[in-house]
Amino acid sequence: MAHSWIGMLAVPLFAVSFYKGSCVPVQAKESWGYVDVREGAHMFWWLYYANSSSASYKDLPLVMWLQGGPGGSSCGFGNFEEIGPLDRDLKPRETSWVRAASVLFVDNPVGTGYSYTDTEDALTKDVAMVASDMMVLLKSFFSLKTEFQSIPFYIFSESYGGKMAAAISLKLTKAVQAGSVKCNFAGVALGDSWISPIDSVMTWGPYLYSTSLLDDNGLDEVTKAANAVLEAVKQGQYRKATDMWSITENVVEQNTNNVNFYNILTQNSDEMVKTSSDQTNGFLSSLKRRHIRPLHRQSLSELMNGPIRQKLGVIPKNVTWGGQAEAVFVSMAGDFMKPVVDIVDQLLAAGANVTVYNGQLDLIVDTAGQELWVKQLKWDGLQYFNKMKWTALEDPQTQSQTGAFYKTYKNFAFYWILKAGHMIPSDQGPMALRMLKMVTRQE
Incomplete structure (x- = not known):
């Protein structure tokens, strides 16, 4: 295992950086690089340190965001379309999660976004392989960024990213217990997730x-x-x-x-x-x-293969952002419809904090389907959880309007996000940010 190039910037918030010929506003502190997770398999990560007016990044959690697909880019879509500090027009995002946490975007599995493989044979075939690759990356990341080893670390996910996040979280729980990865794993959040297709x-x-x-x-x-x-x-x-x-x-x-x-x-x-x-x-x-x-x-591809690529300065010439996306999906097609409800059960039994959140207007992963698999859990707290009444949350944008419901018992929570589809932070940014703060125990 070796990580190749690492880049880092530390400049005033939203200052314009003419970096490598690009004109891209940057966060106060960013870092990025590659990790060779296997021979011929190279995974890209991009970290934004938390930028809060009220707290140091050392006093705020670290959140890893995993996109779906499989083949969707966290560093592209999750970053510029959902929760990163800038939108795809490079304008500041008012509801960026970087305001409440340091955010680690990873282009996962290999072949996604800026991540790449030397041959298609090196692409992942199932979530077990995805989780193994991610352990190599996380071990490298926390060894490099020792300041994050004691900071609460959460994995947030969307769509197929949730399926991968469940498998990754279980493997990470075991790795932390065994001492092979040094981090303070605090929980996983499964957003509109393909847990039981x-x-x-x-x-x-x-x-x-x-x-x-x-x-x-x-x-x-x-x-x-x-x-x-x-x-x-x-x-x-x-x-x-x-x-x-x-x-x-x-x-x-x-x-x-x-x-x-x-x-x-x-x-x-x-x-x-x-x-x-x-x-x-x-x-x-x-x-x-x-x-x-x-x-x-197209607009996102032009951004990622143009100004952002220039800014990062470490993307190999033969790599196109998103160039292997379809191949990633095809390689995982045999795993696509397999359920991972048993993995969620193992996580709960291990004492890991698990949150499920879902958008009211999502079809591909509708809330009714999520309710069904949750009711299949063997978790010993399920019977009590099911009897609980949910609590309404006010919409941060519109006073006296309900923005969500939630309920939580022991180490399991469920958030029903109203007026949101599959991409909750895109549809209901303020509500998603509030949920993040609640899940990470800032509210």
């Missing part, structure tokens, strides 16, 4: 029907398609289940006039609608249009 798919029809986006005929067609996915999962044919999942998404779109899977109240872009009839290449065509392209929209 079949529970999501099986609730698409009822959810769309209840929101007047399917009629009786449409509900019948979606239910039939979803049952085909269920049958493949029951038979352990997970690669086939991924194909059937894609077909079910097509059936949903055909019956809802192209509902947006990430937010049912937001229209798909013209580009996505125009290509919605292209179903000739099965799930690959489908995933590119629905789940890869939205995370690599």
